[in-house]
Amino acid sequence: MARQERAIRTRRAILEGAARMFNELGYEASTIGMLIERVQLTRGGLYFHFTSKEQLARAVLDEAVTREGVVPQALKMQEWVDLALLLAYRVPREPVLSASIQLSVDPKARSLFGTRWPDWMAVSTQLLTEAKERGELHFHIEPAQVARLVVGAWTGVQLVTVTLPEGNLSEEVSALFALLLPSIVPPEVLAKLDTSPYRAEHLLAAARSADAPPVPVAPS
Amino acid sequence: MARQERAIRTRRAILEGAARMFNELGYEASTIGMLIERVQLTRGGLYFHFTSKEQLARAVLDEAVTREGVVPQALKMQEWVDLALLLAYRVPREPVLSASIQLSVDPKARSLFGTRWPDWMAVSTQLLTEAKERGELHFHIEPAQVARLVVGAWTGVQLVTVTLPEGNLSEEVSALFALLLPSIVPPEVLAKLDTSPYRAEHLLAAARSADAPPVPVAPS
Numbered sequence: 001m002a003r004q005e006r007a008i009r010t011r012r013a014i015l016e017g018a019a020r021m022f023n024e025l026g027y028e029a030s031t032i033g034m035l036i037e038r039v040q041l042t043r044g045g046l047y048f049h050f051t052s053k054e055q056l057a058r059a060v061l062d063e064a065v066t067r068e069g070v071v072p073q074a075l076k077m078q079e080w081v082d083l084a085l086l087l088a089y090r091v092p093r094e095p096v097l098s099a100s101i102q103l104s105v106d107p108k109a110r111s112l113f114g115t116r117w118p119d120w121m122a123v124s125t126q127l128l129t130e131a132k133e134r135g136e137l138h139f140h141i142e143p144a145q146v147a148r149l150v151v152g153a154w155t156g157v158q159l160v161t162v163t164l165p166e167g168n169l170s171e172e173v174s175a176l177f178a179l180l181l182p183s184i185v186p187p188e189v190l191a192k193l194d195t196s197p198y199r200a201e202h203l204l205a206a207a208r209s210a211d212a213p214p215v216p217v218a219p220s
Numbered sequence: 221m222a223r224q225e226r227a228i229r230t231r232r233a234i235l236e237g238a239a240r241m242f243n244e245l246g247y248e249a250s251t252i253g254m255l256i257e258r259v260q261l262t263r264g265g266l267y268f269h270f271t272s273k274e275q276l277a278r279a280v281l282d283e284a285v286t287r288e289g290v291v292p293q294a295l296k297m298q299e300w301v302d303l304a305l306l307l308a309y310r311v312p313r314e315p316v317l318s319a320s321i322q323l324s325v326d327p328k329a330r331s332l333f334g335t336r337w338p339d340w341m342a343v344s345t346q347l348l349t350e351a352k353e354r355g356e357l358h359f360h361i362e363p364a365q366v367a368r369l370v371v372g373a374w375t376g377v378q379l380v381t382v383t384l385p386e387g388n389l390s391e392e393v394s395a396l397f398a399l400l401l402p403s404i405v406p407p408e409v410l411a412k413l414d415t416s417p418y419r420a421e422h423l424l425a426a427a428r429s430a431d432a433p434p435v436p437v438a439p440s
Contacts, residue, residue: 026327028248105325105379107246117380148384149377149396156376157369159325160337164368176369179403 011049014039018056019099026102027057027109057103057113064100064116065123066090069204074192076131077185080124081177081195082203084154088173089200091158101158117155121147136189146184153180170197231269234259238276239319246322247277247329277323277333284320284336285343286310289424294412296351297405300344301397301415302423304374308393309420311378321378337375341367356409366404373400390417 017039021030032053036046050056069086073079091097104115121144128143137143157176161167174197181190237259241250252273256266270276289306293299311317324335341364348363357363377396381387394417401410 024327026246026248028246029328102325102327104383105322107244107322108249110383115383117383145395146399148380149392149399152377152380152392153373153396154376155380156374156378157372158376159379160368160372160375163324163330163335163337172369172372175365176373179366179369179400182403183399 007049010041010045014041014046014049015056015059016095018050018053019060019095022057022060022099023095023102027053027106054112057109060096060099061103061113061116063096065119066097067123069200069207071203071207075136075189076127076134077136077181077189078193080127080131081181081193082199083123083127084150084173084177085170085195085197085200086203087154088158088169088197089204092162092169098158098162101155104155105159117151120151124151131185136185138184138186141184150180168197170200173197227269230261230265234261234266234269235276235279236315238270238273239280239315242277242280242319243315243322247273247326274332277329280316280319281323281333281336283316285339286317287343289420289427291423291427295356295409296347296354297356297401297409298413300347300351301401301413302419303343303347304370304393304397305390305415305417305420306423307374308378308389308417309424312382312389318378318382321375324375325379337371340371344371351405356405358404358406361404370400388417390420393417 014035018030018035021035021038025034030053032043032046035056036043039046050059067083067086068090070079070082073082087097091101100116103109103113104117124147125143128137128141128147131137132141132143153176154173157172158169161169161172174195177195181193181195185193234255238250238255241255241258245254250273252263252266255276256263259266270279286307287303288310290299290302293302307317311321320336323329323333324337344367345363348357348361348367351357352361352363373396374393377392378389381389381392394415397415401413401415405413
């Protein structure tokens, strides 16, 4: 393995280790010392990539807003639904994504780094605005308001689902959208939307297939 | 002021001080020492009421599930809506209630004390089940599923709204219910439901008026 590739994998392993630590302990209780034990590196080995807990948290948040797996659809609203379903599939499987939520609900981390919710709201507002221009929304729907509410609702469903013994985030988000969509889109659009909890897995597999770069990079 | 009444007020002031501290710093960074400074008591004065941070957190969570202000309505679904609107009005004004949410999204606190979400789901499921028996829900609605989703969605909207410069939780929750309700209740029920963001203030004022006991009841 080339030196640069090894460095990339090590950095990834550190970041995922930090994300798991933030998820389990919270930001305040997490320390670089604990992370060194978890990823089995020397202090120097870790410091080559990250020199502080703050830097690790920022790197986690840098990756939080991702549209990976979303591809153009006949209906813009399908892309909006896909974004939510893809996140629901990925968050339980990718500690960096779940840690970005954990950092956003931590008062200390939030005071230092803010959250990525405004960015999610912007992405969602843009998709909804395009959908509205194409006539896919009820005429009275305000994209920014729906974006704000759905970013909140999605986040809360994730936070609660993780505490439920049999909680399945894909199924919960699919059910949430089944409740919300009739108020957002007219029946003829609703009839064409696929909100299946199994949709995201296929979209992601397609995006990550041979011709696409492998994501997330496997830890070394 | 009678000795017992003074003790009740002191205990309340300590609990609210602790709640504000948990909200601002998170559970892990909070300490009894800081709380003593904040509430301007001696260590002995505080220890008379609470002997540990754990005990304070438990006392906060003990008060989390409250139906104060909800009164019988012609439609059970109005009581369900009222519960959500009352909480939306109270949480930004009552630090003990917002702290219970903060403790529920804190990994350390959650590992020690759990959350009150199962209790909220039970309260919500019961109201929805009664509403369903009265024919107020679409026939395909599963009360437990909707209760679970709405506890999550409500919580996430609260967590996101608190970070927005002009965020108004009553308005956000009212808008969330306006989106959700058409999928839950038939049109003839929907037409009779009041989801106004101003409703809770009146309900609460009525519950707290002269002839009602002052609530929240101060614990001894």
